[in-house]
Amino acid sequence: MTHQPTSAQDLLQVRDLGVEFTAPDGSTLRAVRGVSFTLRRGETLAVVGESGSGKSTTALALTRMLPGTGRLSTGSVLLDGQDLAAASAEELRAVRGARIGMIFQDPMTALNPVLTVGRHLDEVLRAHGSREKHGRRQAKAARRTRAVELLDRVGIPEPHRRIDDHPHQFSGGQRQRILIAMALAGEPDILLADEPTTALDATVQEQILTLLADLNRETGTALVLITHNMGVVARSCARVLVMYGGTVVEDGPTAEVLTRPRHPYTAGLLAAVPRLSAPSGTRLTGIPGSPPDLTLLGDGCAFAERCTLVEDRCRTGVPPLVELTDGVRAACLPAAARTEPLPAPAPPARIDRPATGAVVLEADGLRKTYKRRGVRGRGFTALDGVSLTLAEGETLGIVGESGSGKSTLARVLAHAHPSDGGTVRLRGQDVTRPARRELHAVRRQIQMVFQDPYASLNPRMTVGQIVAEPLISFGLGDRDERDARVAELLTLAGLDPAVADRHPRSFSGGQRQRIGIARALAPEPSVLICDEPVSALDVSVQAQIVGLLTDLQRDLGLALVFIAHDLAVVRQVSHRIAVMHQGRIVESGSADDICENPQDPYTRALLAAAPEPVPVKPALRKTEVLA
């Protein structure tokens, strides 16, 4: 373990931090192991990693806010020399909010639905002593004034009017701003932001990141940004800490780490991130396998199972974090032995795509309005005259932010919801409002892959049953034939056919999405509608699934509708892209054209907001946006 000397600049020193949970079966689960890092005043530090990497747990452990059975097992957390790991509850309370402010991932649930925004801020201000200043009433008035100031600072328009509104009356981005205001209220030295933009649209994400950067610059508050998004890291932080399997695998200046990763995991992760600059029809390299199961973790390097450089010694001991070059540390024995940085990832490989065939699916002027409860007479228009065509062997990418109507479009095309107007034609035949029997036939042709692999699989059925369900419904084969076909489909989707008798809950996200794909392929459809199929997946897994879909299209000649909010992914997989905004397609064209030569201002804004995992100077980016 390297021991860095304490300097006056060091605000927070974390040494050998370990966190344990007790699993329901009584076994001990080590979520974080031997994490050490320092944070200097005013510094911006990103902690990046995939699910299960221990990044959020580390953040929560700093102020001892571990949920459930979580506890600090080793190490210390020195805040200006005070060890928070040993502090009393009262001392911790004085630190929380006042010295370390926190922002959480999901602004939908992180605010108390029954309290007004003003009350939220008031609670923080009251907790940190602005109470005893004057009389009760004056103190209260003072707090309110301060709350308005704070809301104004984080960019809530008309703060004096909105201070008495409840959280549900704000948009997601505004709620995140309110959370930031709360974190700032105690004028902390450190702002700890745990995936602050993950649930937000790209354009909103951009605004929030800008706000955080401004705050860091103006108030000198150190920022610890926990994220899974390399683009966000590149965009916001000077230094980055890469975590995997509960340990820090690499630590160094962002520019250095992103361009010359030393740890094979970092390298693999960067290679898996889709880049907007990559042209259509290229293939990403994912990291094989899936993030580790912490309960099964042995003594060796957590990444050993997925590593290309793995050696025998990697499996016997946890590699120490050693300084490899100036300011860059990595925890990898093979990498430490190398003098050269790892070779740059291979540029995305171009894949040969068969030419597209005849038009299979055609939509013309689709409309869909949802009746909104409580609002009399007025509905929410999700689709407002959408027209598109899809050819055999073609991938049509549909991009848009939340509320743009892209998911509704998917559902209307897949006949999960009826449209209110317009027509859908399948191979020239009008199937807008099919009769029951006809609908059955249409559904055999058009299948769907869902966004959330957790929610779209029936938790009560085994994988085999789930995949066999469409076969039964469409009356395909007898029992034995079905079993054989299920095995075939699972293999096709990259799963071991032996898993057929297990339940979805024993699979990881990526594997579940493979199950969903196997199910969708079961009736041998000609059109596959993929509604955000990779949004819920880790980056390394995302590349695998995208690759799978591309392969399937090539092999089966499928027509794909690929819906996503991430332009980079869409560009890679799609022949053509349609950009949706407020229920309308605002622009469509070939994938490369749209990304390189956008016409619609909205498309341009989307492109500008997409964070790229390339270190850039913020000032430069801004001018880009303006241009």
Next chain:
Amino acid sequence: MTSTPDLAPASPATLRKPVRAPQKGTLRKTSRHPYRAALSTARARTGLVLVGAVVLAGLLAPLLAGHGPTDQSGLSLAGVGTPGHPLGTDDLGRDLLSRVLYGIRADLGIIAIAVPVGAVLGCLFALAAAAHPVLDTLVQRIFDLILAFPGLILALAVTAILGPGRLPVVLVIALAEIPAFGRLLRGGILVQREREYVTAARVGGSSGPRVLVRHILPNAADPLIVQVAVSLTVAVFIEGAMSFLGVGVRPPEPTLGSVLSQSMPYLAQAPHFAAGPLITVTALVLGLSLIAEALNREVRR
């Protein structure tokens, strides 16, 4: 009248990534059936032992009881430990141990019919409600009506109409259970129907009935399992209350409720009279509620 107002939709931002607790992944290992997991907790085991003991005692009544439950003697209100009468005797000199054991038997016979009947009827109503909005309104009003009616008055009226015996007891219990199960299942169906796996099943070509039976019901049924345990408790109470009001099972057949209500006038002079049935009822109800709690925890996960 929906008693739980539906939440108004929040702003339509979709969740990109499920919020995950840091200890996620630990659940992956538990591939056992959730109910079995729930029933193997210490709490549920205690409950199972209690209920099991009571049920076993009831089933083995003919072997365990030394006397016929209706055999009278001149020995009124003999105390606990009287030779031949371990729990003593009642006012008519009947052996209390036998009466309690046979009482358990009678109660089990009633609740084992009444609760399933109520549950099935309630579920049928819920299915009807799920089928069509008009039916839904109608069914909900029916539930309201049942809930609004004072149960014991209903019990008196039903017994007066049907005459004494098990039938009115079973009927009243079943009636009381209908809205409990019906509302629960209706709510469950409404929630599950919006789940994505249901859309997936429909897109996968499953017919309406198949989606309901194969996909929605198994998932909506979880709370019903808990409700069964709760309802069994309620059933024991209803039986008791009806006996107390003199409209229970036809005498002289003992039920836990009737022995208990017969003991009430002697509570001061012969407390042992009430002790047997009271302890039995308490053990049964306690056991059931422990099981319900354990299941409930598992279901809520």
Next chain:
Amino acid sequence: MTELYPSPSPSTGLSRRSTLLAGGGSALLLGLGLTGCRSAVSESSSAPEETGGKPRRGGTLNLAVNSDFVPALLFAQSGQSLQQRLIYNTLTRYDDALTPKPELATSWTYAKDGRSITLKLRDDVTFHDGRPFTADDVIFAVKNLQNPVRAAQLRSTAAAVNGFEKRGDHELVLKLAHPVNNLFDLFEFMIITDEKTVEDAVTGKKLIGTGPFKLKKWSPGSGLSLTRNDSYWLPDRPYLDGVELRVIPQADALISSLRSGQSQLSFAVPGKSLGVINSDPKLKITNYDTGAGAIYLGVNTTIAPLNDRTVRQALAWAIDRDRLLAQTLGGYGLASAAPWPKSSPAFSEAHRTHYTHNPGKARELLKSAGHSKLSFPLLHIGLPGETAIAESIQYDLKQIGVTTTLEPTDGATAQKKLISQEMPALWSMGHGFAQVQPSTLAVSAYPFNEAKNTSKYRSATYTKVVQEAWTKPETSAAEANALHEKISGILLDEAFIIDLVVRGQVQVNADRLHGVALNKFSYLNLDDAYLV
């Protein structure tokens, strides 16, 4: 609506918090009531100063009853008749030997043929509203009882009066269609009410009588509140300032109210609980010879083989009356094969023990009638006490090979079946009207009615004897006794109503209460009662 809630401005600060606080506060206040200044337990017994046992004015008597006053049954014998003689008066009152004594009637003379009676009435009596009592009120009282709507059990006797002759305001001749020998039962039974307010009386709104107490308030379900009638016709009476009839349905609660001194008098203590009372030195138990009605096993004589008298007699031999008495009534009462209580002129020890517990004999009788195993339904009222009685009967019958299925029935249904002759083969219930003139039983108690009864028993002999006993002028005691003997004989021999036990009429009172009396119809007389 939301604007109210969590508003930071102090002006609209009425939030849930204050609501919750208010709620909690009031619950706390409720709890504090416990430790408050007065105790509801000790408050209720107010008494005049100690006077050394002499009658003394003042004090309120708390009377614990287990069921409420039913105004619709004001003119009928009902479960709860205690208030009748408190608010109203009757014309005469029986002494223990069933000799009439003056009340509102001061003297009476029968005509020789027994077809009319001349009554002299008190002239110093006023109703609670100040109106003087006259012969018209008696005429109204009789006519009122003749109205079937009033459901008076002694309607047949009242109906025998077919003419009135007023001689001034305070003398009256009642003319009879035929002689009746239970006219004084009627006079004991018939309360004198105010004609103008009689419709208000049967709805419980206004009870205007001439009695020692006036109605202050009737709260349905909780009881009657009575105050002293200051212009009562008996000088210096009553001693008490008031009487509170409190309904306490739960036996334990009723007993505890007596033991704690909250109430000082009750006739509703179940026999099986009297053991507790006995051990309390401050409480006194009085057992009235009149009894409180009899428990019987009714037999439907139209259902074979119950149409066979021998079978009915077998049933009568089967029942262990002493066990029934001991186990279901706590021993308070009289095991008896005949309906008569000890106070009845028809009572005789021989009749009482005509049937005893003799299962052997019962089986023999059954055998002689050609039966060994029989089974019948047995209807009873589904209240705990009645059920225990039926269970006991069922067990005894089982011992002679007669199995029965109990039919617990609610009171109203049972009553309807009783009076519309729809009873099943067997039923167990209670009857009254054996405590006065024996002839009253046969003409006023439906189960014994000669013309139409629940058992559907008819016999010319029974009709003849009953009519004779009823219309015999009250002259010769010996002749009357002979007729009573005949009636008892038929009842016992025919066994269509198998009497089991005469319930004890038990009075429990605090030893500080003196001078309590009951008339033969269980009307409470507190004229001379006082608290020390």
Next chain:
Amino acid sequence: MRGYLLRRLPSALLVLLGASFLIFTILRLVPGDPASSLAGPDADAATVAAIRERLGLDAPLLTQYAHWIGSLVTGDLGPSYAIGGQVSDLIADGLGATAELTVAALLFVIVLGGAFGILGATSRSGWVRSAIRVTTTAALAVPPFVSGVLLVLLFAVVLGALPPGGRVSFLGAPDLAAQYLLLPALCLALPSAAVLGRYLKDGIERALAEDYIRTATAAGVAPRRLLWRHALPNALPPVVTLLGMQTGHLLGGAVLVEAIFAWPGLGQLAEQGLSRRDYPVVQDLLLLLVAVFVVVQLLTDLVYAWLDPRIRWE
């Protein structure tokens, strides 16, 4: 809110109409009739017939039903058959008593249930939590008719501290009235308080596990405030729904408790009315109870909306 109430009105009326029909039918199906019940055990046919005619029971059923609905519409409920007095007076008296009992019981439910829930969810002392578990389990495991008798036995018979039954008006002697009220209210409240306590405990535990609590904790809000100001208001709305349902139960359970404690309320009135086949009393009373239930449900929804700012009734 007004629009919401107006929208709910037809279905509320539907429930009431259905209830009236059901009540009427059930009552006529019950054997025995008011006339023979009033006539007494020794009455002859003439007496019964005279009473039937007087009560109007000789009219066709439909006429009787119409007459009843008519009496409801005009508000003149007429006289009771058997109990005595005007139906409206009887019900008004009974309603007063029952309302008193129910409100007191509701207070107990809220205070006891609140204490059970809050302490059960937050107490650090395992001893306190176990005690609450045992208490709530016992309150649920002992049938109310037994707990009623046990309460009488303990407080009235053994301790002699409280009266065993009856009611004193709050107007004249509030301190005495409270003592009469205590036992029946407690008996009525215990099971509901236990249920409420469990719900509240679950609700608070769930709320405490929510993200917004983490947010507040991270902001340094004190644990006490976390509970009272952040978690509790979120745990309340479902509890209010439950409380609405429990109010129905309290009204229904009053039949038994009123019988045990001689509380002259609607339960007693209903039982008496039914046992004497006093049609008008039972009919009007049951319909009233249904109406109360409907109104309570409405109120519950409104309170829910008041507690949860996300809900708006249009």
